[in-house]
Amino acid sequence: MNPTPAPPKWARKLLSWFCRPDLLEVIEGDLEESFYDALDHHSSRKARRTYSLEVLKLLRPGIVRSFLPESFSINTSMWKNYTKIAIRQVGRHKLFTSLNILGLASSMSVCLLIIMMLNDQYSYDEFHENKDRIYRLIGDCQGHGAQLSLNYASAPIPAAQKLEEDYPWIEHGIPLILTGRNLTAGEKSFRKEGLWADGRMLESFTFGWTSGNSETALEEPNRIVLTESTAKTLFKDENPLGKSVNLDLPEDFVVTGVIPDPPHRSHIQFDYLASFSSLPALERDDHEALRTTNWDNAYQGHVYFMAKEGTPISTIEESLREMAAWATKNSEFNDFLFVPQPLPEVSPGDMNLGNQMGTEFPRLLLYILTGLSILILILACLNYTNLSIARAMKRAREIGVRKVVGARRGQVITQFLVESVLVSYLSLFLAICMLEFLIRGFFDLNPFIGVFFSFDRSPQIYLAFAGFALFVGLLAGLLPAIQLSKFQPIAVLKRLTNLKLFSYLGLRKTLVVVQFVFSLMFILTTVILIQQQNRLLSVDLGLSTENMVNVNLQGKSYEQFEAKLAQVPGISAVTGSAIIPAKGWNIGMRAHRPDGEELTLDCNYVTAGYVDNLDLEIIAGNVLPEQVPADSLTNYILINESAVEYMGFGSPEEALGEVLLENPNIEMNPDEVGSRFIIQGVIKNFHYMTLMNTQSGIRPYVLVQDPYQISYANVKVDGSDLTKTIAGMEAAWETMEHPFPLEYTFFDDEVMEAFKFFSMGTQILGFLGFLAIVISCMGLLGMVTYAVEGKMKEVGIRKVLGASEGGIIWKLSKEFMFLLAIAIAIAAPVTWFLNTQWLDQFSIRIPISANVFVPGLSIVLILSLLVVVSQTWYAARSNPVEVLGEE
């Protein structure tokens, strides 16, 4: 039996767990006093039981403490305090804050752009009501035995019907075939893109409807539905219903409906819908390729389908597998693979799917852009982290006091997070302003971009921005908050000046080095791009592209056009060719030596005078003769130097007069037919392909004189009055009675097209590089400022002891120059390695050496030197008396 009975321990423990801390002492005391009082009258067992009961009865709202984390249980006054302090901090340290805000805002604006892009791209096809049950049929169709994988977004058209017939879970099978045609109403003709479709498409998708009867509009053959803008283009303000439109097909189509223009965010785009039922007749008469019943044509149409509500995907996949097996069995040539692609997954698209319907932006590019912008954001956040930690010394006392007064670590962390989030939101405002300029610049990059993207500014977007800013604030502020909250009050309050920041210094220096490594990489790569582009531009293509207008004959006769052009002023020469060189197009030719040896060559079909027109250089023999040989099977050809070598001639002269044969057997057998090619001359090698394809040097090439294969007129203008000349050409074209307007391009513009990739890349990378270097310099500036501030006393003493200003500048700057050297040492080889990968694709490429590193590194070095010296110079100039005098 216990000599001194005591209250039950478990009850006490329970009490101290749930009781409010401020009440605990008193209540425990009361309980114990009552216990001992009770012992006077009752047994200890009863007293203990009473105690326990009392404890249990203390489980009441006013007494039980809050179990939520401290930051929530504390009422709003703490948040008010944090906000107040945060705002004061921001106001007091203007330099620090503005550096941070600028850096964060610049990088945030890039991220905001990406967010808008992602939002745009991922919300394609959202407007369809049935989007959860609509699928696209994708898969593959290859010869028997081939390896099948997801290769095509297109599918055999008969599949739509079969799906409807064989599978009960199908609601609609929807075939769609792209068709681009000339629509003619009255005298005007317009080229428009449309779809062969029927009512099933209108019912399943949610494209809306304007006028006409949507249920029957596309039922009968030879009916057409126009979009509102197409209707306007063709019929102005008249009611189009009932009118006829000619589609270059035997029968006119009657307009039975008008539909609103498909929204931008729809991968299915069209100017008109023509009734699907017209196809069988057209296929019969060869106006359209056989698709509606041909399983083997899996390339020219698309099949969508809508499943009934609640159909599980497994059923669909199973059925499609079944259908593929059936198709494979019944096909003479091909194996099939069918897979359902849910509508939401169609765009952004998979680059590997061939025959895509329309504007599907490749997902890969989105990922790359997102990655780059995250990189920039990280750089800016690193800045914030760095600068905050640098400020740690100054805040140390505040933190110490807070802790002594009772702040828990979590509260200190929260306080600093409030600060960083505040800075983040301030940056957001600035970023949104910058965004406007950024968007304008983005669309200016390339006209194509407007096709892919349209940005809207919905509340949803701004909500996303706000959430993003919160995330950034938390991310950037987390590290400094954790570090700062570690400060021990005692150490801090006793003013131990050599606070252990060494580990932090290591961290901060690493951060700066990382920032500069990335900036260097961006800038160096930009320099490489610019130089490579210049190098390529300066290559002598070997042909003249100046003052040359290439006209697409669009099927009309070259001779006719040439004759008409004789009347037009300002034209110095006209020749014809099958393709335009230096654009990346190519025609392959197979011929034989008389002894039967087979040759493979690249070629172009041209008219006489081509050599002179394009300023090619003849090194042996003659140019193509004016008169074509009467025998249409004989053609004069010119070959290039590589061809001479390829064919085994010792010199160009040896090749003259040699004959090549299309069909090697005609020499033997007079019944066989084939063309004969007589080598009339040899031309100097020139770049008939784009510079990017000439990795292995210039290949053997032939210019064949063949007036029947001409598709383009090469018109050399003398530049005297260009507008008049063009007008004259257009007039001449009009008389050719072609429904379409004159199509022409300037040769040198076309060649520049190939460099489009370069200029876009340069602009984007250059911009990012600029951003990165600015952010890094700001980070450096902040760090140098604080380091220097901390060293002021040391500087003062040194000056008193006789150190020179230059010496001081050097001593202070040394440290940072060393960091920069490390960054260069890392960035240079990495940049060299990465860029060599793609530069090796070019046969003509710049070496990555001093020519690249000198300008790139100088930019970075100069900027950072400026930053560092500006601060150290100021320190070196300071008056030691002032510095040492303050306490």
Place this chain on the structure above:
Amino acid sequence: MNRKYLGEFEEVVLLTIAILLEEAYGVAIREDLKKRLERNVSLGALHATLVRLEDKGYLSSQMGEATQKRGGRRKRYYEVTQAGKAALKESRETRKSLWDAIPKASFEISF
């Protein structure tokens, strides 16, 4: 109970504290209630009320001395504030006016 209306128990506790003058702390209040009103009150109910009354501003408190019996823990002494006194007075007035308003005939009770 909100605002200016005193609950029955609150009123009783306030009055007891007023009675106890300098000695009004948890156990003492409880003892007095048991002795005077023969009312058993749990420490839980009591302390909850004391805290609430203090929050309302009707009580003020200060820490007192620790004793052996309490295991070295201090007591908290309560005192009725002016606001508390005013609330008590008002409550009394309210009761009185109600009693006065009862017509002779319904309650044959003499005051």
